Amino acid sequence: MKKGTVGLIVTVLMLGATMAQNVPTVEGQNQGAVGQGTGINPPPRFRAQNVGIGMEGRYDVYLYMVRMPLRNHTNWAARAAAVVNELYRNKYLSNDVAHVLHPGYISQNRATGLSDETLWGVVRILGKNGAKVSLRMLRFTQSSNAGNALANQYSLLGGNWAMTPEAIGINWGPGGERTSDTVVSSGNDQLFDEIVFSGLQSVYFSFNTADEQKHISNYLVTQNIALTTTVEVVGSNGEVLAGASRTLQTNPPEPRLVQPRLSIARAAGGNVKISFHGTPGMTGIIQSSPAIGGRWTTESTVNPGDAIIRPSNHPRRFFRAVLQPMPR
Numbered sequence: 001m002k003k004g005t006v007g008l009i010v011t012v013l014m015l016g017a018t019m020a021q022n023v024p025t026v027e028g029q030n031q032g033a034v035g036q037g038t039g040i041n042p043p044p045r046f047r048a049q050n051v052g053i054g055m056e057g058r059y060d061v062y063l064y065m066v067r068m069p070l071r072n073h074t075n076w077a078a079r080a081a082a083v084v085n086e087l088y089r090n091k092y093l094s095n096d097v098a099h100v101l102h103p104g105y106i107s108q109n110r111a112t113g114l115s116d117e118t119l120w121g122v123v124r125i126l127g128k129n130g131a132k133v134s135l136r137m138l139r140f141t142q143s144s145n146a147g148n149a150l151a152n153q154y155s156l157l158g159g160n161w162a163m164t165p166e167a168i169g170i171n172w173g174p175g176g177e178r179t180s181d182t183v184v185s186s187g188n189d190q191l192f193d194e195i196v197f198s199g200l201q202s203v204y205f206s207f208n209t210a211d212e213q214k215h216i217s218n219y220l221v222t223q224n225i226a227l228t229t230t231v232e233v234v235g236s237n238g239e240v241l242a243g244a245s246r247t248l249q250t251n252p253p254e255p256r257l258v259q260p261r262l263s264i265a266r267a268a269g270g271n272v273k274i275s276f277h278g279t280p281g282m283t284g285i286i287q288s289s290p291a292i293g294g295r296w297t298t299e300s301t302v303n304p305g306d307a308i309i310r311p312s313n314h315p316r317r318f319f320r321a322v323l324q325p326m327p328r
Contacts, residue, residue: 027108027206058131059233059242061300061308062124064093067105067117071201080120080198081165087124088168088183088196092301099303101227101248103217106150108206119202121229121246125195126177128297132191134169135161137241139232140200146223154200157234161189170194200229224251232309240269243309244300260284260304262321267309274299275307276321284321292318 066083069076087093097105097119108114121140125133136159144150163169165185169192173180177194184192207213219225232243260278267273276284283303287296300308302321 058128060126061244063244064096064122068120084196101250103220106204110208118204121200134191135189141230144227152203166198220250247305272312276302278304288317
């Protein structure tokens with residue numbers, strides 16, 4: 001597909017199943033790359049602290065879905081560090097799983113010691129116009145259809161976390177990103193120009209027998225499970241400053257030509273949600289500009305069904321999507 005520009009320009013806000021029987025039990029909730037998190041507050045040993053950042057900044061948020069070992073597996077640290085290094089070096093991940101949720105992505109064989117790879121949400125977040133970001137500003141959530149059986153939350157809000165090779169902070173040189181960068185992979189979390197983080201481990205189903213594995217697969221396929229992963233950058237007062245989401249589905253629609261478009265709607269906390277729609281297999285880059293003929297700035301990379309969250313109290317902005325082929 002040739003690169004092109006979608007012609008939707010946004011100037012105003014547009015206001016625009018029950019649980020299946022015998023649902024398998026999920027495991028691995030609230031787990032991420034810097035340890036056990038929570039959906040509400042930091043664990044007791046990580047008391048909230050003031051972030052101390054001006055909240056008028058803006059962020060680019062890039063969310064990738066990849067497969068890696070479970071957090072407690074002996075191979076996890078090396079694999080996660082390699083993924084973070086690739087994302088920092090190349091600014092994208094070649095092994096993104098795209099838009100299909102295969103049952104094997106979120107199931108584990110107990111007979112082999114839970115050694116299969118599982119699904120992870122990996123992020124790259126960049127501050128813009130002098131804004132800074134830290135691990136303690138990040139919150140991940142996952143939700144699904146069919147009774148929300150795959151619900152998951154992983155919050156780092158307010159925590160005093162440590163930087164590691166699996167969660168690096170970057171301060172750029174005088175010429176911007178990738179000019180004399182200072183990469184921090186140890187010591188305490190702080191405010192950075194950019195963070196690359198191996199992120200959230202998805203929940204998973206475990207099985208001991210072939211029949212149990214078949215039951216898990218049948219459940220995911222027959223319910224046509226769609227798993228949505230969201231990451232948010234949250235300010236010290238609880239306001240969502242930016243975010244991105246990805247949706248994977250076990251039986252995505254057959255590829256058909258869909259006119260790509262953007263939509264905008266109100267979101268929680270007085271924010272707006274800008275969604276990208278198009279043919280499965282597409283990917284796009286959402287861009288914004290203060291004027292139609294002005295300079296366009298990249299906001300995020302998205303697949304059909306993905307969205308970004310932005311504050312609604314900024315001056316008027318226009319949005320467009322630039323199309324490009326999605327890696328396979």
